[in-house]
Amino acid sequence: MSGNATGDTPAAPLxxxxxxxxxxxxxARLVEANNGVWGGCWxxxxxxxxxxxxxxxxxxAEKEQRVREGRTHAALVFEGDNCLGxxxxxxxxxxxxxxxxxxxxxDLTTLPDWRVTCFFTGKGLRKRGVAHAALGGALAEIARAxxxxxxxxxxxxxxxxxxxxxxHTGPMAAFENHGFTRTRPISAHRWVVTRTIAxx
Numbered sequence: 678m679s680g681n682a683t684g685d686t687p688a689a690p691l692x693x694x695x696x697x698x699x700x701x702x703x704x705a706r707l708v709e710a711n712n713g714v715w716g717g718c719w720x721x722x723x724x725x726x727x728x729x730x731x732x733x734x735x736x737x738a739e740k741e742q743r744v745r746e747g748r749t750h751a752a753l754v755f756e757g758d759n760c761l762g763x764x765x766x767x768x769x770x771x772x773x774x775x776x777x778x779x780x781x782x783x784d785l786t787t788l789p790d791w792r793v794t795c796f797f798t799g800k801g802l803r804k805r806g807v808a809h810a811a812l813g814g815a816l817a818e819i820a821r822a823x824x825x826x827x828x829x830x831x832x833x834x835x836x837x838x839x840x841x842x843x844x845h846t847g848p849m850a851a852f853e854n855h856g857f858t859r860t861r862p863i864s865a866h867r868w869v870v871t872r873t874i875a876x877x
Contacts, residue, residue: 693814790825
């Protein structure tokens with residue numbers, strides 16, 4: 678007998694795959710289903726300054742080009758063949774446009790080897806562990822790439838009710854559950870968190 682106790686077909690387990698030319702179509706479908714992500718960013722906002730003067734079509738084209746050239750990294754979370762969300766990561770050179778940058782640079786001593794900059798989960802797919810799975814996948818990819826120091830810049834909610842878009846740099850709980858340590862605050866609610874990943 679198939680299905681579960683309620684008669685529903687059980688959901689496929691979540692799997693994580695890196696963003697690449699083979700996973701680009703699934704990534705693009707999710708972005709297109711969510712209005713280009715926050716009005717057409719296409720997850721370019723930490724690569725370059727987006728907004729006025731840049732169109733969603735330009736962002737899409739540049740993102741796809743970076744994928745083809747291996748200049749953008751993300752851990753994509755799948756349920757079967759459907760991409761549910763992702764966690765973006767990369768070097769400081771690849772992802773220079775972080776939030777609260779002026780305060781961040783004021784007390785900066787050494788740039789990290791890697792940054793975790795952005796999370797996204799598709800509309801209607803939240804509260805299923807996508808961010809947690811994506812961060813775990815990103816750290817596994819970082820280990821395979823040689824490891825090193827990793828920084829994230831999550832928001833501390835402090836019981837505030839926040840939308841998913843406001844928390845696009847990631848929830849603090851996901852980072853702490855993956856062994857990150859708070860290093861220093863860079864805004865009223867945003868922290869630099871760090872962890873060192875050993876090579877795989």
